[in-house]
Amino acid sequence: MAELAFFSGTMDCGKSTLALQIQHNRSARGLTGLIFTRNDRAGAGRLSSRLGLVTDAVEADESFDFHAHLVTYLTAGGRVDYVITDESQFLSAGQVDQLARIVDDLGIDVFAFGITTDFRTRLFPGSQRLIELADRVEVLQVEALCWCGARATHNARTVDGRMVVEGAQVVVGDVGAGKEVGYEVLCRRHHRRRLTAAAAGAGPLSPDVLPAEGVPQSAAAPGRQG
Ligand SMILES: Nc1ncnc2c1ncn2[C@@H]1O[C@H](COP(=O)(O)OP(=O)(O)O)[C@@H](O)[C@H]1O
Numbered sequence: 001m002a003e004l005a006f007f008s009g010t011m012d013c014g015k016s017t018l019a020l021q022i023q024h025n026r027s028a029r030g031l032t033g034l035i036f037t038r039n040d041r042a043g044a045g046r047l048s049s050r051l052g053l054v055t056d057a058v059e060a061d062e063s064f065d066f067h068a069h070l071v072t073y074l075t076a077g078g079r080v081d082y083v084i085t086d087e088s089q090f091l092s093a094g095q096v097d098q099l100a101r102i103v104d105d106l107g108i109d110v111f112a113f114g115i116t117t118d119f120r121t122r123l124f125p126g127s128q129r130l131i132e133l134a135d136r137v138e139v140l141q142v143e144a145l146c147w148c149g150a151r152a153t154h155n156a157r158t159v160d161g162r163m164v165v166e167g168a169q170v171v172v173g174d175v176g177a178g179k180e181v182g183y184e185v186l187c188r189r190h191h192r193r194r195l196t197a198a199a200a201g202a203g204p205l206s207p208d209v210l211p212a213e214g215v216p217q218s219a220a221a222p223g224r225q226g
C-alpha cells in the first residue's frame, strides 16, 4: 500500500542526502519519480545536499498544486512510481493535504523531507501538517551534534553572529555560514540559554593537545557543560 512518509530533523542532519539516495536506488531499478522542492539554497528547481550531490527538481511555490500536477502528468501518459518533496517545511497545510491525496487516491508513495521546527522552536506549517497526516514519521539516524556533544535537536538563527529569537519564519541560509544570517544546530538546553558555540567560546569537541600532567580533565576541556 502506498504511504506518506515524513523524514524529519534539524538542519544539516542528512535529509537531502537521503532524498537523493532514495531517488538513486529507485531510479536504478527502473522506477520513475517526480522530485519537488522549494527554496533550496542551490537555487530554484534544485535539490542539493551538502555532500555535493544535486539534482533537478520542480520548484513548488505557494500556488503550486501537487495533486493537480500529478493528475495532469499521468493523464498526459507520464509514469510516476513515487514522489519526493524536499524542504517540505515550507509547504502550506493545503499542499500537504494534496500529498496525502496523491497517496490515497493515486496510490503513489510520497517521501517528504524537512526540518521540524523553526529558529523559535515552533513547528513550520508544512511540518505540522505532515506530522498530523503522515503514515510514518522518521527521525534521521545520523545525529547532528550541538557544540557540547549532545544530540542537536533545535535550529538556532544567528544575525551578525548573535542568536536571535525574533524575525521572519523563512530566511534561506546555511549552517556555519559566515554571513549576516546563519544557522547553528543546538541541543535544547543550549537553545534555551541562547548559547551558540561562539557565545560559549567552545573549541573542538576533541581537544587536539593532551592535557598537561596533573591537570584534571575537567580543567583541560572547559566550556563543555554550558
Ligand atoms: N565533508 C563532509 N564529509 C562527510 N560528510 C559530510 C560532509 N559535509 C557534510 N556531510 C554530511 O552531510 C550532512 C548534511 O547533509 P544534507 O543532506 O545537506 O543535510 P540536510 O538536508 O538535513 O540539511 C551532515 O550532517 C554530514 O553528515
Ligand SMILES: Cc1cn([C@H]2C[C@H](O)[C@@H](COP(=O)(O)O)O2)c(=O)[nH]c1=O
Pocket: 010, 011, 012, 015, 016, 039, 040, 041, 114, 115, 117, 118, 119, 120, 155, 156, 157, 169, 170, 171, 172, 173, 174, 183
Ligand atoms: C531554522 C530555519 C531554517 N530556515 C531555512 C534555512 C535553510 O534554507 C532551510 C533548511 O534547509 P536544510 O537543508 O534543512 O539545512 O530552512 C528558515 O527559513 N527558517 C528557520 O527558522
